[in-house]
Amino acid sequence: MxxxxxxxxxxxxxxxxxxxxxxxxxxxxxxxxxxxxxxxxxxxxxxxxxxxxxxxxxxxxxxxxxxxxxxxxxxxxxxxxxxxxxxxxxxxxxxxxxxxxxxxxxxxxETTSQAITIAIKFLTDNPRALKELTEEHEKIIRKREHPEAGVTWKEYKSMTFTFQLINETLRLANIVPGVFRKAVTDIKYKDYTIPSGWVIMVCPPAVHLDPVNYKDPLNFDPWRWEGMDLKNASKTFMAFGGGLRFCVGADFARLQMAIFLHCLVTKYKWQTIKGGDIVRTPGLQFPNGFHVQFFEKHK
Ligand code: HEM
Incomplete structure (x- = not known):
């Protein structure tokens, strides 16, 4: 799609x-x-x-x-x-x-579609997260003059739990398992020297799944993001990379995901048909696929 x-x-x-x-x-x-x-x-x-x-x-x-x-x-x-x-x-x-x-x-x-698929999987396995997400979006609709109107920028900005859920999904999904940089000068790191001209592969999963950075790192816990910066890259969150080469599509991807989740939880229910087993390679994958059937909620 x-x-x-x-x-x-x-x-x-x-x-x-x-x-x-x-x-x-x-x-x-x-x-x-x-x-x-x-x-x-x-x-x-x-x-x-x-x-x-x-x-x-x-x-x-x-x-x-x-x-x-x-x-x-x-x-x-x-x-x-x-x-x-x-x-x-x-x-x-x-x-x-x-x-x-x-x-x-x-x-x-692969990026946004994978992130959305993985978010659906996490929501399927975490009824509490699904309930809170649904409440956030139903509240947005209740406040609207015309429930069928599209999502406004103000509404989008108010989706706090949704952004927490998106960050937690991206942290665990590790859609881009490696980003590359070239040392333009000799770099001293602890007892090591990375010689000028060498290519360095930064491995975000090593940061995202480190228990020093995230307690119970394999646990899906959108609440861990409460009160935290949900937009920028940091030394502990680099799903969209960081620095000068930060993903140019990051805001667009977040927007796409938020709108998708808004429509999903306000209009549909779903059940797993088959698959859904997770393998980390180290990015999160579904070796047997993840098949779900959707039903309209209000029919
Ligand atoms: C969940 C979705 C996405 C994730 C996780 C993601 C992740 C990343 C990562 C990790 C990088 C490397 C950044 C770095 O080297 O520091 C990157 C670069 C990039 N992304 Fe994304 N991305 C996503 C969606 C998108 C979308 C939707 C677009 C296009 C509209 C896009 C366009 C780009 C481009 C053009 C670059 C290269 C930027 C550069 O080298 O200056 N990305 N992305």
Whole structure:
């Protein structure tokens, strides 16, 4: 659902009309992202490289087609990128813009959808959290003049327990299990020196699941966030990374999750059909999937 929405908003992608299955290619890319680098047919690494190649080729063809026949009115993000490419003083090159489109499609693909799936799992297993979340959102609706009206910015800002729940979900989900930085100078850390030029992999799960930082770290406990900073990155919370390269989609992802949860708990009930077993790799995964059936609440 999220992939289709973002594919449409970014590049007007329509599976029915496209010769390339974008989603399948991204799946292959993601499966091999952390894999043994053996580039021969059949390996995850090979499929990963092929996936990226096919998506990049598709984006390049799209760019050329749009250049030859530009849209009269801007309909998606690609049109804005093309407009920027035409400027004389732009820092954007064709190569950067294609990489940007790839990165945005990729960054949108697994992240928010995984976070939402995992949130549903935690809510299924924690009736107290579900009750408090439902109360928060039903209260918002009760206060509205028109219950069917969309969520306002003020309402969104008032969703305190929802943000606690989102942070706790992201802490346990560890959707991005590693972020990378390059040492630009020799760095002394305790008795170690990280030489200039080395790449450092920061591992958020090591921080998020450390009992020094979080009591009973494997326990889903949205209440542990009460009174804490729920927005910014810190040395103990880096689900969206941190510093200059902090996730550009963090606010958007939080918004998407909050709106989804709002609709979920006010309109639907659900039950697990199958799956739901959790494996940490170290990001949280469902090896047998997680299948639920939804029912409308007020029918
Ligand atoms: C729950 C959802 C998401 C999570 C957990 C997440 C997590 C992350 C993390 C950990 C990073 C690396 C930050 C760093 O190196 O310090 C990152 C970077 C990035 N994310 Fe997200 N992300 C999410 C959703 C999104 C969405 C929806 C978008 C796009 C709209 C997005 C776009 C990006 C981009 C473009 C970068 C690269 C930023 C840069 O290198 O300057 N992310 N994200």
């Amino acid at each position: 999220i992939f289709e929405l973002m594919g449409k908003k970014l590049i007007s992608y329509d599976l029915e009309k496209s010769s390339e299955n974008l989603r399948e290619n991204f799946e292959a890319f993601i499966q091999g992202l952390i894999s043994f680098p053996l580039n021969i047919p059949g390996t995850a690494y090979y499929k990963c490289l092929q996936g990226r190649k096919k998506v990049m080729r598709m984006l390049k063809n799209m760019l050329e087609a749009r250049r030859a026949k530009p849209n009269k009115i801007k309909i998606d993000f690609f049109d804005y990128v093309l407009e920027e490419l035409k400027q004389n003083d732009t820092v954007l090159t064709e190569e950067i813009s294609l990489d940007l489109m790839f990165a945005l499609l990729f960054a949108n693909f």
